[in-house]
Amino acid sequence: MAVGLSCLLLLIGFAINLPVFISVIGAVLGYFFIAADASPIIAAQRIIGASENVTLLAIPFFIFLGNLLNYTGITRRLLVLAEVLTGHFKGGLAQSNVLLSTLMGGMSASNLADCAMLCKMLVPEMVKLGYNKAFSTAVTAAGSLITPIIPPGIALIIYGYVADVSIGKMFMAGVIPGILCCVLLMIAIRIVSGVRGYKPARDHGPTWAEFWPALKGSSAALILVLVIIGGIRAGVFTPTEAGAVAVLYVIVIGTVVYKEMTFEHMKLALIETARATGGVMLIIMACSAFAWILTWEQVAQDVARFITTFASDPVTFLLILNVFLLILGMFIEGNAAIIVLVPLLMPTVKLLGIDPIQFGLIMILNLAIGCLTPPMGTVMFIANSITGTKTGEFVRESLPLFAALLLALGLVTFVPAITTWLPNL
Incomplete structure (x- = not known):
């Protein structure tokens, strides 16, 4: 009751x-x-106690890292590299848009921040080149959904914390699914561009004379990804320490190497980080207390018994789970859903022999896709508000991209090696 x-x-x-x-x-x-x-004091203890975990320090560090990137010149240099590599394809700037989101996702850790930044940067340029504004907005929003999957996505950290799974392994598990989403989105854009006649941004493929300066200019950013993932996997530092190292690295790059970041920029990034971290931590604290209630009332065991009456094998369970999470993601913020649902579903996951790492990526990808769909899709709202696109137009233009993401979800769900191969090396 x-x-x-x-x-x-x-x-x-x-x-x-x-x-x-x-x-x-x-x-x-x-x-x-x-x-x-029960005593209300327990409620206060559970809400406050959820924040007292060193692992969660990784969240403000990586949010700060993403905010700093806006002021370092790294984003602009990565865009140059993306245009050199993909500009000769049909729909060249749209292709570069998705590739840039993938490259940025390995550093920024925030899909909302990526979406907002790229909507301001690329959508006006795409419209000038003849792209439909709603399609340009949908491409930018869909590309930013790769961010929670590519390390060091905040969702990977939260899932590892809640499920008691190695965050380093979760980071490794997100690499191939993130690249898969990028490739499938680029294929969908190629098909749409061929039908609509969106032309390449460049008339020839990359030459060494173009590629080498672009690679050299963005090398500092690409090395950052290797520092984060390689350092964690080599045991040099923990995910939390990796966030601190990455922040220090970007500050040095922005102030000493590129010389574009100022003290005022760092001050603005700190303010933005404080606001974003406050929002994320409030959700974590509240949802952790609610998850404790569900555990205390043994709801997890009841849910496990209920699900296994309908799904006694992993395939059926994952099919039902995907449908459920896709619908849920339309209404509930992804990080909140992870904190509440993982303790409920994990007993069933273990009972059916599903790898917790694979389950985590399935869950994160489902909830990321939910950010693209009405009525409560946060990424959709951010993109539409910045570009002035109507929701109906956005939904129509996003259908091919939505199909590509669903195909990626199907492959991640039923081909476990996509998520487990790298972590198990």
């Missing part, structure tokens, strides 16, 4: 469009104050 009332309060909060953390805290307090025979 108590947990049922708590869930009802949560749904009411979502229905009236309250912020996620307020809805969840309301449900938690409702459980302790109204229905449950």
Whole structure:
């Protein structure tokens, strides 16, 4: 009865469009104050206790890293490299858009930040070249969905923390799925561009005289990805320490090598980081307390028994899970869903012999796709608000890209080696 009332309060909060953390805290307090025979002090302990984990320090470091990138000149240099590599394809600038999102995802860790930045940078240029504005917006939004999958995505860190899985292995597991999403999106763009006659941005493929200066100019950024992943996998530092090392590296690159970042830029990045970290941590703290309630009430065991009555084999379970998560991702913020659902679903995952690393990538990719769809898709709203695109037009233009992402999801779901091969090397 108590947990049922708590869930009802949560749904009411979502229905009236309250912020996620307020809805969840309301449900938690409702459980302790109204229905449950338990001390409200436990609620405060659970909410505050969720933040007392060293692993979570990686989140502000990588958010700060992503914000610093806006001021270093790294993004512009990566765009030059992306244009050299893909500009000769049909729909050249759209192809470069997706490739840049993939390269940026390995550093910024925030799909919303990537989407906002690239909408301002690339969509106007694409429109000038004759691209449909809604299509340009959809391409930018879809490309930014690669960010949570490519290391060091914040979702990878949160899942590793909640599921008690190595964050270093989660980082490695995201590499191939991220590249797969990039390739499939570029294929979808090539098909659409061929039908609509979107021309290449360049009339020839990359030459060594063009490629080498572009690679040299962006080498500092590419080395950063190797520093983050290689350092973690080699045991030189933890994911949290990797975030600190990456921040220091980018500050040196921006101030000493490229000489484009100033103290004022760092101040602005710190302010943006504080705001973003506050939002993420409020969600983590509230949802961790709610997840504790569900565990205390043994909801996980009930869910496991219920699911196994319908899905007694991994294939059926994963099919049902994908449909459920795709729908859920339309309404609930992805990080909140991870914190609440992982403790509920993990017993079933282990019972059916599904690799927790593969399960994590399936979950993250599902919820990322949900960011692209109405009614509550956060990436969709950010992109449309910046470019002035109507939701209906955005949805129509995103259908081919949505299909490419669903194909990637199917491959990640039913070909375990895509997610488990690198971590198990």
